[in-house]
Amino acid sequence: MSPPLIDEYLEECRELVLDEIRHVVPTRSRYGPALYDLMLDYPLRSAKGLRPAVCIATCRALGGTLEGVLKSAATLELYHNAFLIHDDVEDDSEKRRDEPTLHRLHGVPIAVNVGDGMLALALTPLLDNTRLLGLGKALAILQCVARMARESAEGQALELSWIRGARYAVREQDYFRMVHKKTSWYSFIAPMRIGALVANAERARLRLLGTVAALLGAAFQIQDDVLNLTAEERVYGKELDGDLWEGKHTLILTHALATCSAAERERALAILQKPRPSATRHASFERVLWSLRAEGVLDETAFARLAPLLEQQAPKKTPEDVAFLAGLVRRTGSLDYAQAKAVARARRARRLLAQLTATPSVHLRFLEMLAEFVTSRAR
Secondary structure (H helix, E strand, C coil), X not given: CCCHHHHHHHHHHHHHHHHHHHHHCCCCCCCHHHHHHHHCHHHHCCCCCHHHHXXXXXXXXXXXXXXXXXXXXXXXXXXXXXXXXXHHHHHCCCEECCEECHHHHHCHHHHXXXXXXXXXXXXXXXXXXHHHHCHHHHXXXXXXXXXHHHXXXXXXXXXXXXXXXXXXXXXXXXXXXXXXXXXXXXXXXHHHHHHHHHCCCCHXXXXXXXXXXXXXXXXXXXXXXXXXXXXXXXXXXXXXXXXXXXXXXXXXXXXXXXXXXXXXXXXXXXXXXXXXXXXXXXXXXXXXXXHHHHCCCCCHHHHHHHHHHHCCCCCCCCHHHHHHHHHHHHHCCHHHHHHHHXXXXXXXXXXXXXXXXXXXXXXXXXXHHHHHHHHHCCC
């Protein structure tokens, strides 16, 4: 359970940011049912709102104002939820925040377009910054957001290339490089940097916060990997063991494959190379076949030859396969190993935060408590 201060601060910031997002998303539009109405689906589900809270807390801990940082915080939350929609499609995830994912509810094309629309709308608050903060500061924030988006896409590309190539000879440093790009940049580095920019922080503070943010991001991602295998389903809100079904490259799995027996590794690799069952992809292939037939591209003979492929797909992962992988990471002590790595990074982040020399406040206290929160949270 999170400390009361953490929960209260997150909730207060989340409500402020949701109000800002409601002003950005059009409410009266003929495109509403298939676009704008769906943009509020993920943001309105039960969530932490961590990224905008980190941005707001950093700004205010360094003497900045809420008015000056709120629009940038809303942009970060729009980016986060757009990334989640796209992530869920790429992973074919079943649940997000304890409800069906957007593409399961409305189909892949609509979900992808909603995510794209959110990324487009996220530019609006950044343009408003030119009026609120001045052109120079607004451009510095825009530059940070652009870097964040690129780093996140590169990190995702790295992980997807590992999965596509069935590459499981990934080193620990490779994992942390991927996490730095995919998680740290948009979850902590950009929020802290933007908050500090709004507050006119000097370069030394920006460098210190950059290191703190990178450490917190790594600890946060490791805890996310651990929770995927150990959390209580009613609290977690996402698909348990989803990382194993998807064959994700976590620190836990990397350690397990490096320390298990040769026979266990051979079996684990054979399982990991199987795709997860996917009703979505199966249905998409079936729709394409029928569409080609209806358009006359496929005649009766060609259709008859291709149709059996629906039943002759490559072997998929089974519940028994995933149970073997889950047992393997426990037998090898990989969960404890990963948690120890997360705790070490979080503790170092807290030691560095003590050097920030900011005036004591609830905002600074929130940042200090983040170091414990990222490794003790239950979802």
